[in-house]
Amino acid sequence: SYELTQPLSVSVALGQTARITCGGNNIGSKNVHWYQQKPGQAPVLVIYRDSNRPSGIPERFSGSNSGNTATLTISRAQAGDEADYYCQVWDSSPVFGGGTKLTVL
Amino acid sequence: QVQLQESGPGLVKPSGTLSLTCAVSGGSISSSNWWSWVRQPPGKGLEWIGEIYHSGSTNYNPSLKSRVTISVDKSKNQFSLKLSSVTAADTAVYYCARDSGITMISFFDIWGQGTMVTVSS
Numbered sequence: 385s386y387e388l389t390q391p392l393s394v395s396v397a398l399g400q401t402a403r404i405t406c407g408g409n410n411i412g413s414k415n416v417h418w419y420q421q422k423p424g425q426a427p428v429l430v431i432y433r434d435s436n437r438p439s440g441i442p443e444r445f446s447g448s449n450s451g452n453t454a455t456l457t458i459s460r461a462q463a464g465d466e467a468d469y470y471c472q473v474w475d476s477s478p479v480f481g482g483g484t485k486l487t488v489l
Numbered sequence: 490q491v492q493l494q495e496s497g498p499g500l501v502k503p504s505g506t507l508s509l510t511c512a513v514s515g516g517s518i519s520s521s522n523w524w525s526w527v528r529q530p531p532g533k534g535l536e537w538i539g540e541i542y543h544s545g546s547t548n549y550n551p552s553l554k555s556r557v558t559i560s561v562d563k564s565k566n567q568f569s570l571k572l573s574s575v576t577a578a579d580t581a582v583y584y585c586a587r588d589s590g591i592t593m594i595s596f597f598d599i600w601g602q603g604t605m606v607t608v609s610s
Binding site: 385415427429432474479480482 | 525536537548584594598601
């Protein structure tokens with residue numbers, strides 16, 4: 385089965401740029417989606433098909449995907465961006481990464 | 490705007506069957522979307538359980554397939570999950586979610602709030 389690898393945690397200073405990676409074999413050939421999940425809440429889609437933002441998601445959120453790594457980039461990080469972030473692809477069925485906890489310092 | 494709401498017992502006995510329903514409001518379950526169940530054990534990540542189309546077609550996570558049944562009730566605009574022979578490992582928050590409906594580019598654009606199910610005697 386296809387595996388997605390995410391760092392357990394990422395820290396970023398307030399106002400700086402955070403990058404969260406999602407590794408997988410030739411993931412660049414797949415469509416990658418990203419979800420934000422705050423404590424006690426349901427996940428929210430923040431990026432779909434590598435780099436597209438759903439309506440209502442700030443432009444500070446962007447995504448890229450190439451080779452064996454997909455990246456979620458959060459510019460001008462805010463305290464409200466603190467959350468768990470999950471990547472997801474489709475490989476015969478939906479597959480999620482293990483999640484990354486983003487801390488804004 | 491489409492909204493999803495899970496309902497069902499919060500406590501299930503070991504070896505019993507977990508049963509949940511997801512009510513769809515603000516839209517039709519007969520749209521060109523698949524409808525999924527996703528779960529999250531306490532402190533852990535997300536796991537896709539399975540999905541259903543309004544026609545009744547289903548797909549399941551191979552690791553759970555032998556124990557999972559997902560059904561749809563178009564008259565009530567809802568779909569349901571049954572997970573049999575549950576153990577403590579099935580304790581989790583269970584979410585229902587709407588799939589984009591784009592073939593082989595599955596992503597979940599709308600989620601229910603989730604419901605906690607504990608397996609315990």
